[in-house]
Amino acid sequence: MASQSGSGPMRVLVTGGSGLIGKAIEHVVMKDGEKREGEHWIFLSSKDANLMDLEQTRAVFEKHRPTHVIHLAAKVGGLYLHMRENLYFLRDNLRINDNVLQTAHAMGVTKVVSCLSSCIFPDKTTYPIDETMIHNGPPHESNYGYSHAKRMIDVQNRAYFGQYGHRYTAVIPTNVFGPHDNFNEDEGHVLTAIMNKTYKAKRDNTTLNVWGSGKPLRQFIFSMDIGRLMVWVLREYDEVNPIILSVGEEDEVSIQEAVEMIAEALEFKGQIHYDTSLSDGQLKKTANNAKLRRYLPDFTFTPLREGIKLTCDWFVKNYEHART
Amino acid sequence: MTSQSVSGPMRVLVTGGSGLIGKAIEQVVMKDGEKREGEQWIFLSSKDANLVDLEQTRAVFEKHRPTHVIHLAAKVGGLYLHMRENLYFLRDNLRINDNVLQTAHEMGVTKVVSCLSSCIFPDKTTYPIDETMIHNGPPHESNYGYSHAKRMIDVQNRAYFGQYGHRYTAVIPTNVFGPHDNFNEDEGHVLTAIMNKTYKAKRDNTTLNVWGSGKPLRQFIFSMDIGRLMVWVLREYDEVNPIILSVGEEDEVSIQEAVEMIAEALEFKGQIHYDTSMSDGQLKKTANNAKLTRYLPDFTFTPLREGIKLTCDWFVKNYDHART
Numbered sequence: 001m002a003s004q005s006g007s008g009p010m011r012v013l014v015t016g017g018s019g020l021i022g023k024a025i026e027h028v029v030m031k032d033g034e035k036r037e038g039e040h041w042i043f044l045s046s047k048d049a050n051l052m053d054l055e056q057t058r059a060v061f062e063k064h065r066p067t068h069v070i071h072l073a074a075k076v077g078g079l080y081l082h083m084r085e086n087l088y089f090l091r092d093n094l095r096i097n098d099n100v101l102q103t104a105h106a107m108g109v110t111k112v113v114s115c116l117s118s119c120i121f122p123d124k125t126t127y128p129i130d131e132t133m134i135h136n137g138p139p140h141e142s143n144y145g146y147s148h149a150k151r152m153i154d155v156q157n158r159a160y161f162g163q164y165g166h167r168y169t170a171v172i173p174t175n176v177f178g179p180h181d182n183f184n185e186d187e188g189h190v191l192t193a194i195m196n197k198t199y200k201a202k203r204d205n206t207t208l209n210v211w212g213s214g215k216p217l218r219q220f221i222f223s224m225d226i227g228r229l230m231v232w233v234l235r236e237y238d239e240v241n242p243i244i245l246s247v248g249e250e251d252e253v254s255i256q257e258a259v260e261m262i263a264e265a266l267e268f269k270g271q272i273h274y275d276t277s278l279s280d281g282q283l284k285k286t287a288n289n290a291k292l293r294r295y296l297p298d299f300t301f302t303p304l305r306e307g308i309k310l311t312c313d314w315f316v317k318n319y320e321h322a323r324t
Numbered sequence: 325m326t327s328q329s330v331s332g333p334m335r336v337l338v339t340g341g342s343g344l345i346g347k348a349i350e351q352v353v354m355k356d357g358e359k360r361e362g363e364q365w366i367f368l369s370s371k372d373a374n375l376v377d378l379e380q381t382r383a384v385f386e387k388h389r390p391t392h393v394i395h396l397a398a399k400v401g402g403l404y405l406h407m408r409e410n411l412y413f414l415r416d417n418l419r420i421n422d423n424v425l426q427t428a429h430e431m432g433v434t435k436v437v438s439c440l441s442s443c444i445f446p447d448k449t450t451y452p453i454d455e456t457m458i459h460n461g462p463p464h465e466s467n468y469g470y471s472h473a474k475r476m477i478d479v480q481n482r483a484y485f486g487q488y489g490h491r492y493t494a495v496i497p498t499n500v501f502g503p504h505d506n507f508n509e510d511e512g513h514v515l516t517a518i519m520n521k522t523y524k525a526k527r528d529n530t531t532l533n534v535w536g537s538g539k540p541l542r543q544f545i546f547s548m549d550i551g552r553l554m555v556w557v558l559r560e561y562d563e564v565n566p567i568i569l570s571v572g573e574e575d576e577v578s579i580q581e582a583v584e585m586i587a588e589a590l591e592f593k594g595q596i597h598y599d600t601s602m603s604d605g606q607l608k609k610t611a612n613n614a615k616l617t618r619y620l621p622d623f624t625f626t627p628l629r630e631g632i633k634l635t636c637d638w639f640v641k642n643y644d645h646a647r648t
Binding site for chain 2: 091102137138145152156
């Protein structure tokens with residue numbers, strides 16, 4: 001696959017730059033040496049522009065004149081908020097995505113990499129899931145508004161390619177975790193919610209209560225790996241069709257194994273109780289990472305134990321301003 | 325099912341009122357006696373408002389202050405235009421539909437009935453198709469932009485119901501034909517395209533060339549029947565889930581049978597040639613009208629021969645300004 005030929009160094013605009021994945025890309029680019037000579041990387045947050053507003057979107061594109069865009073910005077929320085407000089998540093995300101993609105087109109941006117989510121896959125499906133299956137059935141009822149808006153990005157990408165030859169594309173991460181994540185016990189991702197609970201259980205000398213049996217299996221991917229992979233996608237991945245970013249099926253772990261790694265990382269030695277009265281969700285929802293493996297056979301993921309340790313260390317150090 | 329309880333008579337705004345279905349509703353309401361005491365029915369065309377523009381949409385809603393909306397307006401085109409411009413059909417129709425539904429919500433419209441299309445169903449599917457299957461796979465490649473935008477109406481309807489309790493709904497007609505249709509030989513619907521060809525073949529004393537073998541089976545529904553049914557949907561159908569408007573499977577006819585009815589209606593006595601080198605499309609794409617017959621077991625469809633005769637008579641009489 002040919003790498004992106006740009007005339008001159010890239011000016012990369014990252015929308016949603018202050019979130020979990022945005023911060024990981026920033027770390028990888030600014031601190032880990034991924035940035036190349038002459039490149040500019042601009043990390044936007046909602047303070048810089050409300051992307052629901054076309055004029056503000058245009059203004060921020062005109063200010064920075066990007067050649068490339070990594071589009072991470074979205075209206076997101078916890079499970080209960082989504083269930084109550086599917087209309088807002090649908091309309092707002094459709095609007096943000098249309099503003100960003102159309103403005104990118106209008107301003108001659110070479111490439112846009114958007115971010116889908118494994119939660120948008122069909123609710124009723126066979127496993128493992130792969131990139132070709134996104135539209136094969138309705139998404140889960142709880143966040144269908146968000147899911148349909150995200151799926152539409154894939155349709156828009158194909159349409160921009162068909163109409164103008166733009167190679168706008170998208171990635172589909174599975175369960176990402178890392179520094180700057182949402183650690184809220186009710187709304188955060190499973191690992192970071194448990195890190196928060198474990199931190200408090202240790203601090204308050206109580207039992208760690210984990211929802212569910214601990215048996216479900218998940219593919220977890222450390223945010224820094226996503227950061228490195230997204231920079232690769234931006235530079236090298238030429239397809240318009242999306243690509244799943246995930247560890248392989250062989251690296252699935254049970255929630256219980258992950259909990260034990262978290263307890264070890266935080267040196268929690270108290271009781272761990274699995275509340276089996278609470279729902280497990282799906283036992284297995286394996287995503288197929290064969291496409292990624294075909295492109296990058298030698299890519300080494302951060303071992304889960306290490307990613308958990310780094311995240312827990314960050315959490316303890318930054319507890320005061322972490323999203324809890 | 326309870327009928328819609330309104331405080332006072334309805335003011336019904338029909339967007340896309342100058343098209344095939346809009347004209348049929350107008351006939352049924354204004355000439356055939358469906359209009360009730362005190363009701364107002366306003367038929368809009370693109371001359372009255374460009375619904376891609378939010379301000380113009382709001383202005384026309386504020387001018388007419390509807391209590392109900394039948395939303396038929398869309399960017400549509402022939403096969404080849406869709407294939408070339410999926411992006412426009414996607415973006416423009418998403419924008420029109422968002423403008424209409426959101427403006428209806430903001431202005432307290434009681435009910436909106438939108439119009440989907442049987443062409444939006446999954447390309448790979450089992451038959452007969454029913455209303456529950458809309459999102460079960462990607463639509464046909466040729467007009468995926470239009471199809472995704474239309475499918476989104478169903479998602480939006482559910483979201484407006486979940487968020488605000490609005491009973492916005494949609495109908496899914498199968499193959500509609502009638503006066504004011506598109507009779508263009510290349511881009512029109514199959515029956516009306518053949519009516520045009522037959523008219524010319526008779527006039528010019530040439531062979532009537534029909535594309536394909538004539539063997540495919542289709543469910544045709546006369547536009548006046550759709551008109552009557554849509555008025556019923558507006559008044560009586562309370563579900564948010566969409567409803568297929570079609571004759572039953574037992575009333576499927578082959579293209580050849582329909583061609584012979586057209587030839588008879590136009591008194592064409594020349595040669596009819598079936599060009600089997602041209603694609604037939606699908607042999608059968610039966611839509612299940614069980615939901616409709618459950619609600620209206622006694623509804624009588626206009627016999628196809630009669631609908632064809634009425635349409636041919638209209639075409640001959642209005643040839644100079646018909647859409648050819």
